[in-house]
Amino acid sequence: MALEDVTSMFDAPIPGQSLTFELGSRPWQQSPQMATVDDTIEYYMERMTTDEFMNQLMDVLELDVPITSIVNTMQLNSVMEGVHSVDVGVLVSPLLIEMIMYMADMAKVEYVSGLEKPDTSDKLAPTKVAKMMNKFKQEVEDIDVEKEISVEEKEEIEEPKGLMARRK
Amino acid sequence: MSRQFNSSLASYNKLIDMVNKKPKKQPMKNTGLLSSSRTKSTDDKEDMSQPINRIIKHFNAVKNKRSELNGS
Numbered sequence: 001m002a003l004e005d006v007t008s009m010f011d012a013p014i015p016g017q018s019l020t021f022e023l024g025s026r027p028w029q030q031s032p033q034m035a036t037v038d039d040t041i042e043y044y045m046e047r048m049t050t051d052e053f054m055n056q057l058m059d060v061l062e063l064d065v066p067i068t069s070i071v072n073t074m075q076l077n078s079v080m081e082g083v084h085s086v087d088v089g090v091l092v093s094p095l096l097i098e099m100i101m102y103m104a105d106m107a108k109v110e111y112v113s114g115l116e117k118p119d120t121s122d123k124l125a126p127t128k129v130a131k132m133m134n135k136f137k138q139e140v141e142d143i144d145v146e147k148e149i150s151v152e153e154k155e156e157i158e159e160p161k162g163l164m165a166r167r168k
Numbered sequence: 169m170s171r172q173f174n175s176s177l178a179s180y181n182k183l184i185d186m187v188n189k190k191p192k193k194q195p196m197k198n199t200g201l202l203s204s205s206r207t208k209s210t211d212d213k214e215d216m217s218q219p220i221n222r223i224i225k226h227f228n229a230v231k232n233k234r235s236e237l238n239g240s
Contacts, residue, residue, distance in 0.1 A: 036219070037219040037222055037223060038222065041223075041226060068174050068176050068177040068180065069174065071176045072174050072175060072176040072177070075176065088219075089175075090175050090176070090179045091179070091219055091220065091223055092223065093175065093176035093179045093180065094176075094179050094180040094183040094184075094223065094227055095223055095226050095227050095230065096176075097176060097180050098180075098227055098230045098231055098234065099230055101234060102230055102233060102234045102237070105234055105237050105238060106237065114174070114177060115177065115180065115181075
């Protein structure tokens, strides 16, 4: 936990980093592609109603990733790509949250909305458990590979049997 | 859950507050001679030129659909 605090403290841009590029060279420094809220809604609805997006979204929701985090990432990414401005993104976010909740209800997928009050109990988050399990699985696989290698090496070393072989 | 500020969450909560606190239409009480003769029709109607009102309209539509689906 303490390590996480330290990493999050340093996981930020260096002050002045945004000024190291020429002004206007980044998509978010240009005029947005969608100027109005209506265009932006249409843009998101078109993308969100594809089968590919639906399947990916349901997979992510089943991993207990909060909907608010998904929506925030989506809209920040679009701002970064210069699709719409920050204020349009903030305006559209509640609608996207509601829409994803509706889609999850339709697909009968259990989800974490992110609107709940944060759980302060010591219960481990499923994502952390999955991460730890993967790490453990990798370690076990590494140990198995090492064992196999050492057995093969032992088999390969045969005792010399010739006349000139050293006696023990 | 991340402790980073989530603008989408703040925006959702704010919109829910706005939807819940929206004043309902009330009939005009003053009918005297000196009372304002202007009708409140312009105030009652939502100004659809405002983006937030258009968002609320879409939001309510999806929300109603969702509550219909969940049967509440």
